[in-house]
Amino acid sequence: MPHIMAEELTKIYRVPVRKGGLRSAFASLLKPEFMEVKAVDGISFSIRQGEMLGVIGPNGAGKTTTLKLLSGLLCPTSGRVEAAGYVPWKREKRYLQRISLLMGNRSQMQWNNTVYDCMTIFRDIYQVPEAAFKTRLTELAFMLDVDKLMPKRVRDLSLGERSKCELILALLHRPEILYLDEPTLGMDVTMQMRLREYIGEYNRRYGATVILTSHYMADITSLCPRVMLITGGRLSFDGPLSGLSEQLMPYKMIRLALAENGELTQELLDSRGIPAELTESKSGAYSLRVRKENAVQASAMLMQTADLAEFSITDPPVEAVIDKLFSGEVAR
Numbered sequence: 640m641p642h643i644m645a646e647e648l649t650k651i652y653r654v655p656v657r658k659g660g661l662r663s664a665f666a667s668l669l670k671p672e673f674m675e676v677k678a679v680d681g682i683s684f685s686i687r688q689g690e691m692l693g694v695i696g697p698n699g700a701g702k703t704t705t706l707k708l709l710s711g712l713l714c715p716t717s718g719r720v721e722a723a724g725y726v727p728w729k730r731e732k733r734y735l736q737r738i739s740l741l742m743g744n745r746s747q748m749q750w751n752n753t754v755y756d757c758m759t760i761f762r763d764i765y766q767v768p769e770a771a772f773k774t775r776l777t778e779l780a781f782m783l784d785v786d787k788l789m790p791k792r793v794r795d796l797s798l799g800e801r802s803k804c805e806l807i808l809a810l811l812h813r814p815e816i817l818y819l820d821e822p823t824l825g826m827d828v829t830m831q832m833r834l835r836e837y838i839g840e841y842n843r844r845y846g847a848t849v850i851l852t853s854h855y856m857a858d859i860t861s862l863c864p865r866v867m868l869i870t871g872g873r874l875s876f877d878g879p880l881s882g883l884s885e886q887l888m889p890y891k892m893i894r895l896a897l898a899e900n901g902e903l904t905q906e907l908l909d910s911r912g913i914p915a916e917l918t919e920s921k922s923g924a925y926s927l928r929v930r931k932e933n934a935v936q937a938s939a940m941l942m943q944t945a946d947l948a949e950f951s952i953t954d955p956p957v958e959a960v961i962d963k964l965f966s967g968e969v970a971r
């Protein structure tokens with residue numbers, strides 16, 4: 640049985656339309672107009688217990704709305720959703736105790752409290768036994784290097800420090816499902832790596848299901864064997880990362896270096912009918928892009944045409960695929 644499943648999940652926001660000008664402002668008071676924003680548009684998927692899933696997509700694609708629907712912060716407009724045997728939007732206490740929703744751009748902590756006070760408030764809300772609270776807090780604070788922050792007021796923390804404390808709060812009650820929305824936001828590179836390591840470790844140790852959104856591809860590539868790509872509220876891809884590049888960029892990269900005094904130009908490639916596009920050339924080293932179906936033919940022709948010192952053929956890096964997707968260069 641899947642741990643989480645969604646069927647034709649849809650969320651439409653109803654947003655009041657505000658027009659400029661005094662007359663229109665009065666008119667909209669008397670007869671308000673609304674427009675509909677379809678943030679999530681009929682997506683279906685299922686997730687096994689213990690899976691780590693990365694949700695990616697451009698700004699405004701519907702990633703956060705999906706996490707809010709799964710965690711029960713929002714009620715779907717239509718469709719079905721179930722997690723750990725519960726219907727999230729019913730917000731049953733037993734469900735809320737099994738999950739955590741961490742949003743990198745929102746704080747769960749009261750600004751005037753000390754960090755330690757926030758921890759004890761969460762301990763009480765989730766009824767974490769005192770001994771377990773102490774052990775978990777000590778371990779997490781050590782791992783994330785925040786021991787010294789405990790007496791500090793939340794309003795005095797830097798963004799990265801706050802993100803680390805938010806993660807501790809999210810893990811104190813040892814949830815079996817972690818919904819992480821941009822968890823590494825504002826952290827320096829070392830801390831991002833440490834946090835990733837810990838999330839991986841948490842998943843392995845407790846068999847937790849983790850659903851993660853991030854614009855940092857390293858979060859996704861290092862943690863998530865499976866990715867879902869959401870674009871315009873729809874699920875455009877669900878599968879392994881490598882499959883995503885197959886779908887979005889059906890190309891191979893050829894890198895080669897020529898033996899002394901050789902030169903490779905686009906004109907030469909075209910004149911010999913080699914189906915490849917020269918994308919970079921630097922001191923005798925070249926990068927070429929070829930469509931997958933032409934890779935073998937292009938490689939053979941290159942070997943006949945030029946005196947090669949080095950030759951390799953690879954898939955495009957996933958970061959390049961995502962960059963292209965986010966910049967709108969790849970058809971969605």
Ligand SMILES: Nc1ncnc2c1ncn2[C@@H]1O[C@H](COP(=O)(O)OP(=O)(O)OP(=O)(O)O)[C@@H](O)[C@H]1O
Nearest residue numbers: 652654676678696697698699700701702703704705
């Ligand atoms: N409370 C809301 N009311 C109205 N529209 C909303 C609301 N929240 C989100 N939207 C709209 O729904 C769409 C999806 O937003 P969502 O926050 O889910 O996207 P996202 O993929 O998480 O984006 P980002 O990567 O920028 O965080 C966007 O068009 C957004 O403007």
